[in-house]
Amino acid sequence: MPRHSSDVVVIGSGINGASCAYHLADRGLDVVVLEKEGGPAMGSTGKSAAGVRVQFTTEANIRLSLYSLPTYREFEERYGRDIGYRAIGYLLLVPEARWDRHLESVALQHRLGAPVEVLTPDEARRYVPFDSDGLAGATFGPWDGVIDPHMACLAWVDMARASGAEFRMGAEVRHIERTGSVWTVHAGHERWSCGHVVNASGAWAGGIGRLAGLDVPVGPKRIQIFLSAPHDDDRTYPLTIDLATGVYLRSEGDRILFGLDNLEQAFGFTEGIDEEWLEHVLLTGVARYPWWEEMGIDLRGSWWGYYGVSPDNSPIIGPHPDAEGWIDACGFSGHGIMHAPATGVAVAELVADGRTSTVDVDHFRHTRFGEDIAVEANVF
Structure with missing residues (x-):
């Protein structure tokens, strides 16, 4: 069985996986993305209503939008790529x-x-x-409106590849194990060793967690x-x-x-x-x-x-409490496209720096469930 190594394995090449891959590679990390489908954006990303908005009820979600929406509005100016942003409101x-x-x-x-x-x-x-x-x-x-999720996802895929990230399509993850500080991810007839795993597999994130013996409460x-x-x-x-x-x-x-x-x-x-x-x-x-x-x-x-979907209809962004080197970016409950820019930056900072400095994602930590914190009401 061929064995490969990288700094980070990202599981999933929907819009959040692609954003994470780009921002991680842009930080100089060696990144491989494993995707079970034949191409990017073939899961939830490509089947959404593609809306983006700032009209949330919790400060944490509003701040994610206040970072993400300007990125979409200025995407072509910043990166030279049209993502179909339309400010229809x-x-x-x-x-x-x-x-x-x-x-x-x-x-x-x-x-x-x-x-x-x-x-x-x-x-x-x-x-x-x-x-x-x-x-x-x-x-x-x-500021609210829509984007073309395929165009945005493919833009990040191309940008990630240009920064050195590798995408392996048709690579369904079947087993994940950890020995010491090293994760080994088995996909198809190959396996990858890495220091960090990013679970950006959308509706499939709970199943990916179970492959590693972890509880990721997303279904x-x-x-x-x-x-x-x-x-x-x-x-x-x-x-x-x-x-x-x-x-x-x-x-x-x-x-x-x-x-x-x-x-x-x-x-x-x-x-x-x-x-x-x-x-x-x-x-x-x-x-x-x-x-x-x-x-x-x-x-x-x-x-x-x-x-x-997560238990409180807000994402899980951050390290898993039971496994060092595992980071979840999932459970967006319909808001994944809206918050992909902020999520990619936060995940890259967590891996490269051990903490976030651009966008605070502590509100979306695993351990919040059952705590007395503000719960998002605008979950449509």
């Missing part, structure tokens, strides 16, 4: 029962430097048509994203979320992309589009968006994928 429609608490979050966002606008329902209707029954108001994030939950038939409106709808129901939508060319995350579903790699869930989404959303009654659906254009 996020529009949150807030019911009366949540308005006061929502405004507290907006005050925190403003204090930290996030540009978020408070709107009346009538002002919000400039962006997208909706029925305002039961709404107290809305907020709009002009898969299916998401389903639906696409409408062509829609007649010249406006580009921001990523609009009705906080009363969780139903979201945004423009995708001349169509509408929409959905509703089923956060109560059991963990598991359930496959396919569920037409009963589609019916539930339509019936849930039509009261807020009466024009949905006339909206055609393109089932063939719709798709499904997975979130890697």
